[in-house]
Amino acid sequence: MDRIRLGLIGCGGMARTHARRFDAHLDRLQLAAAVDVVPERAQAVADLLPGAKVATDYREILDDVDAVLIALPHHLHHPVAKACLQAGKHVLLEKPMANSEAECLDLIATSEAAQRVLMIAYCMRYHPLVVAMKEALDAKAYGDVFQVSIWTEQLTRYHEGHWALDARKLGGGQLFSHGCHYIDLLLWYLGRPIQGMHLGTNYGTPWMEKEGTSNVCIEFAGGRLGYHFGTWGARGTRHGYSFHAHCTEGMLEAYFPGRQLIAHVGDKQEVLLETTEGKHTQNEMAHFLDCIATGQRPLTDGPGSLQGLRVIWRLYEAEGAHTVADLRGLGLDEYRP
Numbered sequence: 001m002d003r004i005r006l007g008l009i010g011c012g013g014m015a016r017t018h019a020r021r022f023d024a025h026l027d028r029l030q031l032a033a034a035v036d037v038v039p040e041r042a043q044a045v046a047d048l049l050p051g052a053k054v055a056t057d058y059r060e061i062l063d064d065v066d067a068v069l070i071a072l073p074h075h076l077h078h079p080v081a082k083a084c085l086q087a088g089k090h091v092l093l094e095k096p097m098a099n100s101e102a103e104c105l106d107l108i109a110t111s112e113a114a115q116r117v118l119m120i121a122y123c124m125r126y127h128p129l130v131v132a133m134k135e136a137l138d139a140k141a142y143g144d145v146f147q148v149s150i151w152t153e154q155l156t157r158y159h160e161g162h163w164a165l166d167a168r169k170l171g172g173g174q175l176f177s178h179g180c181h182y183i184d185l186l187l188w189y190l191g192r193p194i195q196g197m198h199l200g201t202n203y204g205t206p207w208m209e210k211e212g213t214s215n216v217c218i219e220f221a222g223g224r225l226g227y228h229f230g231t232w233g234a235r236g237t238r239h240g241y242s243f244h245a246h247c248t249e250g251m252l253e254a255y256f257p258g259r260q261l262i263a264h265v266g267d268k269q270e271v272l273l274e275t276t277e278g279k280h281t282q283n284e285m286a287h288f289l290d291c292i293a294t295g296q297r298p299l300t301d302g303p304g305s306l307q308g309l310r311v312i313w314r315l316y317e318a319e320g321a322h323t324v325a326d327l328r329g330l331g332l333d334e335y336r337p
């Protein structure tokens with residue numbers, strides 16, 4: 001099989017994380033081009049693997065690639081992904097898909113018309129600890145799940161002039177930009193959302209225009225609850241990134257700093273899985289390449305990703321109106337445009 005010629009568009013922090021793991025796939029992937037408005041950044045990514053063309057405008061590389069990985073500021077996701085799909089390229093697009101529902105629907109429609117893969121880079125869905133927790137919950141290995149809590153505590157402070165400080169470019173605050181991973185996971189783990197609320201603040205993160213700290217509580221069908229606390233203002237942390245899934249016969253803990261999935265039953269603990277490294281974007285890339293090769297729908301496709309964003313937009317709306325958000329009709333098995 002010919003190797004997929006990939007173009008990386010946007011060569012900042014996340015693109016470097018991706019590119020450093022491409023060597024796991026060199027039998028079926030070739031980095032054909034690296035693009036950034038800052039040429040030194042494109043060059044730095046191109047230097048990681050030999051032979052990549054360097055450009056400052058993505059339109060210069062469209063004849064050289066079969067697929068693109070887009071890791072751009074959020075307000076550029078829609079126009080650049082759309083142009084790439086229309087040029088017949090498969091697209092792996094960093095989260096969140098786009099900054100408005102209309103833009104998301106347009107990308108989904110464009111990918112369908114072009115018959116090209118549109119996959120959203122929700123890398124946590126491909127993380128072994130996250131996947132193992134999903135399998136254990138679905139198998140009811142520790143009984144029925146009734147509460148999943150997800151904590152993400154980090155210090156994220158952008159330098160002056162960075163696009164993420166502008167809420168219009170970011171598309172919202174910390175919940176939209178980063179919490180979208182965890183709303184997506186709560187939907188994946190717990191099913192159909194019923195109602196929920198978000199309380200956010202930028203107290204403690206004054207560099208953020210919208211919230212830098214988020215608390216989300218969602219009721220799911222069957223009386224299950226999901227909770228997410230995320231902050232970009234942590235000056236210290238014990239949780240780091242941690243998930244607790246309370247079930248009727250035990251508690252499952254995904255502890256990311258320790259890279260372990262742990263089962264707690266009474267006062268006993270059992271390590272169910274240990275992983276070797278923090279980010280698992282190589283599994284995500286493997287899935288993207290599989291989807292291109294087989295035509296299968298990505299696990300993190302456009303419609304699924306839009307559902308999580310619609311939950312966030314409804315939570316934001318309700319927060320502004322001092323009400324509880326009605327989230328019915330937005331489960332991963334319910335709504336497809």
Ligand SMILES: NC(=O)c1ccc[n+]([C@@H]2O[C@H](COP(=O)([O-])OP(=O)(O)OC[C@H]3O[C@@H](n4cnc5c(N)ncnc54)[C@H](O)[C@@H]3O)[C@@H](O)[C@H]2O)c1
Nearest residue numbers: 010011012013014015036037038041071072073094095123
């Ligand atoms: N999955 C994850 O864990 C994760 C983590 C961080 C960021 N991200 C996502 O990755 C994407 C990029 O974020 P980042 O943190 O790497 O940002 P960044 O600011 O580090 O990188 C963005 C890059 O895009 C370049 N750029 C801007 N406009 C451009 C244009 N018109 N053409 C070409 N290049 C252009 C900038 O020069 C910059 O190098 C975002 O969607 C973000 O949400 C994902």
